[in-house]
Amino acid sequence: MAQKAAKTLASRNAAVLKRTHVISAALHLLFLLLHQVFQRPRSLKPYFLLAVPTLLIEFYLDRVGRPRYTDDGSLRSAGEDLNATGLTEYMWDVLYWTQGCIVAVCLFNDRAWWLWAVIPLYSVYLAYTTIMGMKKGFAGIGGGGSEEEDLNATKSKTQLKKEKRGGGKVKYGPSG
Template sequence: MAQKAAKTLATRNSAVLTRTHLISAALHILFLFLHQIFHRPRSLKPYFLLAVPTLVIEYYLDRVGRPRYNEDGSLRSAGEDLNATGLTEYMWDILYWTQGCILAVCIFNDRAWWLWAVVPLYSVYLAYTTVMGVKKGFAGMGGGNRAEGDYEGAKSKREMKKEKRGDRVKVRTR
């Protein structure tokens, strides 16, 4: 059972990529079919502007995640883990959200493309929470609260032990 983990990853990646390609192709064909049938006064500009970049993402995920085999059928490379966190996870979010938007446009109308505006808003939210988390992490370095003048919450271990015993502790403020 050599390389069992790699074989499992290769099988999982192949299944995920096949399913993603089939769903994506079905949604794009459905959209283009409905566009041709109903001849609504809709333009294909939003479709190309918003859907084509996800096709590029899908191609990238296929390139990095598709397992590669030798001529004799043995596994050469299992591909990258498509369940990885970080940028890969964000790409999957964009891909799934765009597929949902295409489906919404098929069911409702072209105004459903505005749902795609959630992606940049989500990016701004992620950037904000990351910056605030880093800022909060740096605030703990060097005494954090005492530098801001909040002496009530910042007590030394000695002061806390005295309070626990019932001794009266006098906290001086500057």
């Protein structure tokens, strides 16, 4: 069963990588072709600054996600899951957004490269939400409240209502 899952992951990774490489190559060639044909005052500096680093991301994803086979054709390694959350997901976001920016630059002009500024803003947003989530998670660790508040926080609503009515505590003592 595990071998079937590995084969499924390998075929999915290979298909995703092939599609990504074809789309990326087509977009970069289209940009360079339009740059040569129209000779607009289109500078290649923003292209090299913003688009070429995403090629490094694409090749990194290829390196970690490409399935590896032995000489006899059997699957040696399925590669990492390219649908994983976290950093991999962020790399795909950067890659897709840059491809969208290339399309916008081809359709409009070099000012569309400013759309790429969304990526650092998105990074700041992700960092902020992560820090706030961690802050909420660590809020109960440091104490800060009274001992009675901590005890009440661990009690259920039913227990608190019974104690409020006075019937929540069992008294042990001499009977009789």
